[in-house]
Amino acid sequence: MCNLENEISAILTKVQKVKPLVHNMTNVVVTNFTANGLYALGASPVMAYAPEEVGDMAKIAGALVLNLGTLSSEQVEAMIIAGLSANAHGVPVLLDPVGAGATKFRTESALRILREVKVSMLRGNAAEIAHLVGEAREIKGVDAGASGPDENTELAVRAAQELNTVVAITGVEDVITDGITCRTIRGGDALLTQVTGAGCLLTSVLGAFAAVEKDLVLAGTAGLAFYGAAASRAAERTATLGPGSFQVAFLDELAKLHPHSLKGQVAVSEVPVALISTSTSSSAGDALR
Numbered sequence: 362m363c364n365l366e367n368e369i370s371a372i373l374t375k376v377q378k379v380k381p382l383v384h385n386m387t388n389v390v391v392t393n394f395t396a397n398g399l400y401a402l403g404a405s406p407v408m409a410y411a412p413e414e415v416g417d418m419a420k421i422a423g424a425l426v427l428n429l430g431t432l433s434s435e436q437v438e439a440m441i442i443a444g445l446s447a448n449a450h451g452v453p454v455l456l457d458p459v460g461a462g463a464t465k466f467r468t469e470s471a472l473r474i475l476r477e478v479k480v481s482m483l484r485g486n487a488a489e490i491a492h493l494v495g496e497a498r499e500i501k502g503v504d505a506g507a508s509g510p511d512e513n514t515e516l517a518v519r520a521a522q523e524l525n526t527v528v529a530i531t532g533v534e535d536v537i538t539d540g541i542t543c544r545t546i547r548g549g550d551a552l553l554t555q556v557t558g559a560g561c562l563l564t565s566v567l568g569a570f571a572a573v574e575k576d577l578v579l580a581g582t583a584g585l586a587f588y589g590a591a592a593s594r595a596a597e598r599t600a601t602l603g604p605g606s607f608q609v610a611f612l613d614e615l616a617k618l619h620p621h622s623l624k625g626q627v628a629v630s631e632v633p634v635a636l637i638s639t640s641t642s643s644s645a646g647d648a649l650r
């Protein structure tokens with residue numbers, strides 16, 4: 362498993378070297394945090410929304426991130442223009458279906474984008490992803506409800522197979538899968554749930570990793586692992602202070618990430634997909650502890 366750690370670390374180094382341009386069509390709540398988080402990581406953010414320009418911006422980006430957090434029908438149309446341009450130019454498209462399941466418009470818009478655009482990676486909390494495959498799970502606005510199974514490997518594999526994309530489900534434990542390879546990533550800190558946009562920034566960070574690595578399960582594993590490591594380190598310093606201090610420390614820790622930052626902070630496990638489809642999953646040992 363040392364090999365996996367080396368491969369993951371090399372992707373971080375590549376992000377820091379290439380500084381990929383990430384085109385974000387995101388929500389009004391998290392725009393500034395997303396830009397600052399991408400800068401901290403070493404990437405270049407740009408936000409562009411006008412239907413007249415999104416096609417041109419998407420084609421020069423390293424990745425396009427579509428986030429439905431404060432969507433309007435006009436924005437969905439612009440996202441489809443951007444997505445099709447990205448598809449035509451080989452630019453990976455990431456979708457964050459914020460609040461899917463909370464309203465019909467959100468669920469239908471996410472499904473429409475998945476139908477009309479080739480989405481490379483879908484990242485959401487368990488409730489959002491569940492609603493996209495017709496499984497009802499408690500969702501409170503943009504937050505996953507407390508109920509539901511602890512493990513999301515089965516849901517992630519099913520979603521990846523049915524929606525034909527790489528799926529990342531985040532929560533206490535993160536999962537990433539293309540329906541064939543499946544990994545869980547355990548790290549981070551519950552303080553992330555008290556900072557708005559921790560999930561939205563994560564999707565954009567995954568965009569930066571996808572921009573430099575074609576194997577999207579590997580890119581996603583790296584993005585999830587380093588994001589968790591930065592959060593764990595920030596929480597070590599600020600847990601007694603609160604979410605405001607944590608948010609600032611988290612940006613600082615994203616900027617300090619280096620290839621050895623995962624040590625002792627994050628556990629990555631391979632989960633055999635054959636076991637997932639027949640029963641609830643079982644993890645096959647920690648890879649990075």
Ligand SMILES: Nc1ncnc2c1ncn2[C@@H]1O[C@H](COP(=O)(O)OP(=O)(O)OP(=O)(O)O)[C@@H](O)[C@H]1O
Pocket residue numbers: 459485486487503504505531532533534535548549550551552553554556557558559560561562563588589
């Ligand atoms: N209880 C927890 N303990 C540790 N890390 C967590 C916990 N809950 C979520 N996270 C981490 O928080 C980050 C955001 O995931 P989350 O599932 O909360 O996204 P989200 O619901 O889409 O967030 P938002 O919509 O507010 O941006 C991920 O890195 C995830 O691993």
Ligand SMILES: Cc1ncsc1CCO
Pocket residue numbers: 388390391430431459503557558561
């Ligand atoms: C709070 C909130 N509402 C719509 S988007 C958003 C940011 C976190 O998803």
Ligand SMILES: [Mg+2]
Pocket residue numbers: 457459460485486503560561
């Ligand atoms: Mg979210």
